[in-house]
Amino acid sequence: MKKFKLSGSTLLTAAVATAMVGCVANAKEQSAPVTAAxxxxxxxxxxxxxxxxxxxxxxxxxxVPIPADNKQTPEKVELGKMLFFDPRxxxxxxxxxxxxxxxxxxxxxxxxxxRGYPGTVHWRNSQTVxxxxxxxxxxxxxxxxxxxxxxxxxxxxxVAGNGENDIMEARLALIPEYRKRFNEVxxxxxxxxGNAWKAIASFERxxxxxxxxxxxxxxxxxxxxxxxxxxxxxxxxxKAGCIQCHNGPLASDEKYYNIGVPPAERWEEDGLxxxxxRFELYAKGSNEEMYRTTKADPGxxxxxxxKWSKGKFRTPSLRYTAYTxxxxxxGAFYTMEEVVDFYNAGGVAEDGRTTGFPKTKxxxxxxxxxxDQEKEDLLAFIGAFSGDEIEMEKxxxxxxxxxxxEAELKEAKK
Numbered sequence: 337m338k339k340f341k342l343s344g345s346t347l348l349t350a351a352v353a354t355a356m357v358g359c360v361a362n363a364k365e366q367s368a369p370v371t372a373a374x375x376x377x378x379x380x381x382x383x384x385x386x387x388x389x390x391x392x393x394x395x396x397x398x399x400v401p402i403p404a405d406n407k408q409t410p411e412k413v414e415l416g417k418m419l420f421f422d423p424r425x426x427x428x429x430x431x432x433x434x435x436x437x438x439x440x441x442x443x444x445x446x447x448x449x450x451r452g453y454p455g456t457v458h459w460r461n462s463q464t465v466x467x468x469x470x471x472x473x474x475x476x477x478x479x480x481x482x483x484x485x486x487x488x489x490x491x492x493x494x495v496a497g498n499g500e501n502d503i504m505e506a507r508l509a510l511i512p513e514y515r516k517r518f519n520e521v522x523x524x525x526x527x528x529x530g531n532a533w534k535a536i537a538s539f540e541r542x543x544x545x546x547x548x549x550x551x552x553x554x555x556x557x558x559x560x561x562x563x564x565x566x567x568x569x570x571x572x573x574x575k576a577g578c579i580q581c582h583n584g585p586l587a588s589d590e591k592y593y594n595i596g597v598p599p600a601e602r603w604e605e606d607g608l609x610x611x612x613x614r615f616e617l618y619a620k621g622s623n624e625e626m627y628r629t630t631k632a633d634p635g636x637x638x639x640x641x642x643k644w645s646k647g648k649f650r651t652p653s654l655r656y657t658a659y660t661x662x663x664x665x666x667g668a669f670y671t672m673e674e675v676v677d678f679y680n681a682g683g684v685a686e687d688g689r690t691t692g693f694p695k696t697k698x699x700x701x702x703x704x705x706x707x708d709q710e711k712e713d714l715l716a717f718i719g720a721f722s723g724d725e726i727e728m729e730k731x732x733x734x735x736x737x738x739x740x741x742e743a744e745l746k747e748a749k750k
Contacts, residue, residue, distance in 0.1 A: 390584040391573075394554040395655065396546035398585050400469045406484060406534045408541065415517045416539030418731045419532055424507045425491050427498035430454060433490065433536060436462045439728050442659030443543060448667025449602060452612065453498040459600075459612050460633070461667040466656040466726060469541040470586050476649045476665045477636045478592070483537035488529075494619070495612050501529045508532065513734030545656055548723040561720055567710075568717025576679070576704055576714055578654075587654040587721060592636045594647035594696040596683025599632035600666040632692025633666060647693030658722035672718060676711050680704045 402408055419425055423432040436450045436458075437443050443465040445451055450462035460476055474480040480489050491497035491504075508514045508527035518527040521535065552560035561569065572578045581589050602609045617627050620638040636648040649665045657663070662670045668685065669675045677686065683701035684690045691697050706714065740748070 390589075391579070392550070392554060392583060392587065393585040394546065394551040395467070395470070395544070395548075395585045396551060396555075398470075400541050400544060402541065403482065403484070406537060408538050409521065411517070412521045412535050412538045413542055414539075415514075415521055416535035416537065418514075418517075418733060419536050420539050421730050422733050424511075425497070425499060425504050425532060427453060427500070427503075429507070431497050433487070434730070436490070436496070437465045439726065439730075442466070442656060442661075443726065444660050446661065448662050448670075449600065449609065450496075452495045456495045457606070457609050457612050458495050459609070459616050460665055461662065463652065464656055464660045465540050466543050466545055466660075467586065467653055469544060470653075471588075472590055473650070477639055478650055479639065483540050484533050487533040487536045491533075494615070504532070505529050507736075510736045510739055511734050512737050543726065545723050545726060548655070549720040551723075553720070562716065564713050564716040565720050566717075568713035568715070569720075571706070571710055571714045572717055575710070576706060577700065578679075578714075580700055581651045582654050588651045590650060592645070592648040592650050593698045593700070594635075594649075594691055594693055595701050596678075596690045596697050597649075597664045597666065597668050598685050598687075598689035599692045600668070603631070630692075634693070635665065644696055647691050647696050654718060654721045656722050656726075658719055659725055672715055673711075676706070676714055676718075680706045680711065 420433045420437075423429050423435065426432065431451070431453060436445050438445065445462035448461060450458035450460060452458040463476070468474065468483065468486075472481075474483065474486040475489070480486040491499045492501075505527060508518070508529075514527050518524040518531060522528070522531045524531060549560045549565070572582075581591065581593065583589055600609070603613050604610075613633075614627065617630060617634075621641065622630065622634075626634070632647060634646045636645040636650075637643070639645065652663075657672065661672070662668070663672065663675050669678060674686070678684070679701070680703065682703040683697060
């Protein structure tokens with residue numbers, strides 16, 4: 337696939353086209369007639385935009401972003417790995433990061449809705465941690481700006497980890513191995529919870545896959561994709577329109593769309609799930625009417641309370657999706673075949689259901705008219721976004737030990 341490059345003439349054409357389209361837009365707002373000359377320019381602007389949209393690219397072509405205040409070290413990564421699998425960073429010491437991001441489940445959770453804290457259920461699908469280091473914002477609606485911010489949001493969330501900072505820090509302080517490691521890595525006399533999140537984020541930044549068949553093809557190995565996958569790539573970039581949102585090295589534009597995903601059926605059948613849904617609506621600041629009447633996840637709406645954001649969610653990466661079923665923010669589809677059928681039908685599920693917020697449904701979503709063979713080809717190409725499964729042996733977790741000896745306690749009482 338050719339790399340994106342703009343010549344001076346292309347930039348000039350794009351600039352002129354953009355200016356002319358702006359004039360057309362202003363004329364439309366004022367109900368003035370659109371001239372024939374302006375109408376002729378519109379396809380030029382569309383062509384310029386198509387050229388300027390970033391194509392697919394090998395993920396290995398960009399380095400993993402590392403924040404200046406949390407540099408990677410092998411010791412920090414190893415500490416973060418232990419903490420990622422340690423349930424003591426949570427409310428009742430039963431839920432760890434890995435409880436909802438299991439290596440065996442694509443570093444996500446193999447059910448429509450993620451696991452919840454004991455006595456609760458969650459309300460959204462658990463996304464994979466693989467390649468999450470590249471996202472500019474985390475979670476389905478972009479509520480965390482970094483992996484360092486994502487970790488406490490999950491570990492302390494009411495229907496997730498439900499942890500409290502002081503309790504979690506106290507547990508870490510009672511584990512000699514953690515006291516030693518936190519001191520070596522961060523200089524802490526006793527482990528601090530903020531540094532725990534930094535260590536976990538450092539570990540998560542190592543969960544990256546850049547050697548997929550697609551990466552190899554884009555790097556020059558033209559034998560890396562089969563004929564079926566090459567046909568699928570042509571559909572991906574053309575008739576199927578996937579490239580409009582699933583572009584760039586991450587195969588995500590990281591923007592937010594309402595693509596028509598229907599509400600979770602579980603909210604109609606499971607009383608506890610319905611309670612969780614209402615709890616989240618209330619906690620995130622719904623007005624009374626929304627709280628009482630909303631039947632679908634408002635998504636991005638909670639970030640700015642703009643009605644045009646209802647039902648919108650961030651474009652997920654297609655990378656590693658061979659292992660991360662089910663798909664969509666509420667796990668609406670258990671197979672990629674269902675996902676392709678959904679898009680082919682114009683954002684309508686097999687049972688005829690679609691988004692609970694039809695006014696914000698993206699105009700990009702429309703029936704595709706793919707044949708059975710075209711769907712097979714497209715599925716084959718989507719498979720090229722995944723390499724070998726990333727497996728990992730879970731670390732042995734250190735044990736508690738008294739913080740003070742019996743003699744020290746007796747001395748303190750004197």
